[in-house]
Amino acid sequence: MRVPGRPWRFLPAVLLAAILLQPATVAGAPDGAGPQPVTEGPAVEIVCGPLPFVSDGPACERGIGAELARAACGDAGLQCRFQQYPWPRAQKEVEMAAADILIGPYYTPERSTWLVFSQEYFYVDQMWLFRSVPPGDAPLPSQEPRLIGVPLGWAVGGDLERRPGTVLEIVRTVDLALNLLLMGRLDAVAAHARAVARFQAERPGSRLLPAGQPLSAQRSYMGFSRPFAASLERRMFEAAYERVLAGPAYADILARNKPLPDMRTEVAARGHRFRP
Numbered sequence: 001m002r003v004p005g006r007p008w009r010f011l012p013a014v015l016l017a018a019i020l021l022q023p024a025t026v027a028g029a030p031d032g033a034g035p036q037p038v039t040e041g042p043a044v045e046i047v048c049g050p051l052p053f054v055s056d057g058p059a060c061e062r063g064i065g066a067e068l069a070r071a072a073c074g075d076a077g078l079q080c081r082f083q084q085y086p087w088p089r090a091q092k093e094v095e096m097a098a099a100d101i102l103i104g105p106y107y108t109p110e111r112s113t114w115l116v117f118s119q120e121y122f123y124v125d126q127m128w129l130f131r132s133v134p135p136g137d138a139p140l141p142s143q144e145p146r147l148i149g150v151p152l153g154w155a156v157g158g159d160l161e162r163r164p165g166t167v168l169e170i171v172r173t174v175d176l177a178l179n180l181l182l183m184g185r186l187d188a189v190a191a192h193a194r195a196v197a198r199f200q201a202e203r204p205g206s207r208l209l210p211a212g213q214p215l216s217a218q219r220s221y222m223g224f225s226r227p228f229a230a231s232l233e234r235r236m237f238e239a240a241y242e243r244v245l246a247g248p249a250y251a252d253i254l255a256r257n258k259p260l261p262d263m264r265t266e267v268a269a270r271g272h273r274f275r276p
Contacts, residue, residue, distance in 0.1 A: 049087030075240035116229035121219035128210035145187035149177035157216025197259035
């Protein structure tokens with residue numbers, strides 16, 4: 001059961017770690033065997049936001065991060081429960097220790113004050129300024145965009161706020177920002193290909209293209225609440241997560257979740273890139 005503000009709920013697992021992680025071997029177990037799964041105790045609470053191709057579905061059923069998290073829970077023998085929330089609330093659930101794992105946060109110094117990041121990232125997004133293609137396939141406007149939409153809670157990089165003459169408009173969701181772009185109320189939107197791909201799939205008449213150079217490269221991690229980060233379950237989950245990343249299943253997950261058909265999959269780089 002989820003009980004907000006109970007950082008001690010993993011204390012039994014922490015105490016159990018002192019026994020399970022002793023160097024003495026268990027009778028009948030091979031040398032070097034790791035800690036065994038905890039079959040009793042609270043479920044690991046995993047939350048996600050509606051991040052296209054990373055964590056889709058009301059119970060985080062689909063996407064790169066969601067599929068990796070589910071595979072890691074199975075590999076580690078952990079009982080896990082998944083729930084999707086709007087992205088700001090999903091972050092708050094973990095910040096307040098009402099949930100244990102957040103799928104897909106980018107690293108920022110501010111987030112690191114309340115979130116412990118996994119050692120390994122699972123995806124790299126290139127952040128771009130997307131602009132709307134004018135009617136008749138005319139070229140994109142040559143002038144620099146002045147009014148730029150930034151989705152609420154997103155880390156986009158690029159020091160946009162320092163660009164002379166630039167006005168940033170914080171918009172509640174990326175879909176709303178892209179709709180405002182199509183309506184001509186924004187000049188550009190800071191986003192990644194995953195979000196734009198889903199938006200265009202739902203609106204076949206829209207045409208959006210990246211302009212200029214990427215703003216930044218953002219890495220997606222698994223994020224742990226501070227109480228959970230100290231638990232044995234976290235260690236078990238992260239070890240399993242790293243095993244899945246290093247195996248062939250990760251390449252399959254990445255290939256299944258390619259945002260746009262003309263992008264290429266780069267397993268070594270943990271991402272997808274626009275073809276030159």
